Amino acid sequence: MKAVKINKPYEIDIVNIDRKEPKEGEALLKIKSAGICGSDIGAFRGANQLVSYPRIIGHELAGEVLSIPENNEGIEVGDKVIVDPYLYCGECYPCKIGRTNSCENLEVLGVQTDGGMVEYLTHPADMLKKVPNDMEWDLIPIAEPLTISLHGLHRGGLKAGEHIVINGAGTIGLLAAMAAQQYDATPILLDVVQDRLDFAKKIGIEHIINITKKNELEEISKITDGRMAEVVLEASGSNQAIKNTIEQVSFAGRIVFTGWPKESTLLPTGMITKKELDIRGGRTSVNEFEEAIDLIYNNKINARAVLTKIIDLDEIPKTIKDIEKNPGNYLKVNVRL
DSSP states (O other): OEEEEEEETTEEEEEEOOOOOOOTTEEEEEEEEEEEOHHHHHHHHTOOTTOOSSEEOOOEEEEEEEEOOSSSTTOOTTOEEEEOOEEOOSOSHHHHTTOGGGOTTOEEBTTTBOOSOBSEEEEEGGGEEEOOTTSOTTTGGGHHHHHHHHHHHHHTTOOTTOEEEEEOOSHHHHHHHHHHHHTTOEEEEEESOHHHHHHHHHTTOOEEEETTTSOHHHHHHHHTTTSOEEEEEEOSOOHHHHHHHHHHEEEEEEEEEOSOOSSOOOOOHHHHHHHTOEEEEOOSOSSOHHHHHHHHHTTSSOGGGGEEEEEEGGGHHHHHHHHHHOGGGOSEEEEEO
16 A cells, blocks of 8 residues: 655655554554644654654544444444544553543654554554544544644633634644634734734634734733733744743733744743743643534534645645745645545
């Protein structure tokens, strides 16, 4: 079968590998669609320190079930499913308290272990989520990044009537902003790329701020009547943006760090104490797939709006190379297999 493999940074190919047979407890899927994630681009350029090489990439995956053990949460042969790509040990402290996304031994498909940009995939049967049979293949993989956005909102405890500043208008930030509206909260989206902010405005995000053109603290203060935002979600990974969250958030507010910075960030701990802030990490997701599927399938958010392009499997290498060179031209690219 065909697979997309990064042999080393900046060397990506379509290769032929042996098709695996499912082990006990595993299902066999025909992968029908897959999303190209920012972490795949990071793996390509060698910027993701968690990736080992050579590596088959891909973790935003949707497929048709070809075989599955009996009595597996109602999933049957022929069903459409999305893959939960976060493999946890089940034995460490986070796993035992239900926070499997924080597993001490977490392995993510396409990062620490081979991923799913393949024609056929074997995967633990209990880590598949059924989706409606009339849900479009092109949209199903978007549920995976949406779970990350939702996890950030959940970690921040976002409530109706609150304001949430979102740093970064990429896929995660845009999906978080649309989801926040479904929570009857008011998103305030920040970025340095005006085209992305204009796009956000076009799809219904009222409050956008280009931090290179306006003083975001003054703008946030105006929108929030001087309070600042009760919740701030940092989704860019920028060290400066991480520092800025301390000023963007209200007294007694909550901050969630979802972006992955390359280096450590020095924070003003005195202001954290003065404001009595809750600061939390937001890593991947846990138990958010059902909500993500519902939001997309029932058109509660406009998932198709973030879909820049749909390509075939053989186009993946050249597309990833172009995304790496011209990231501003893309939000989400999905692959039809």
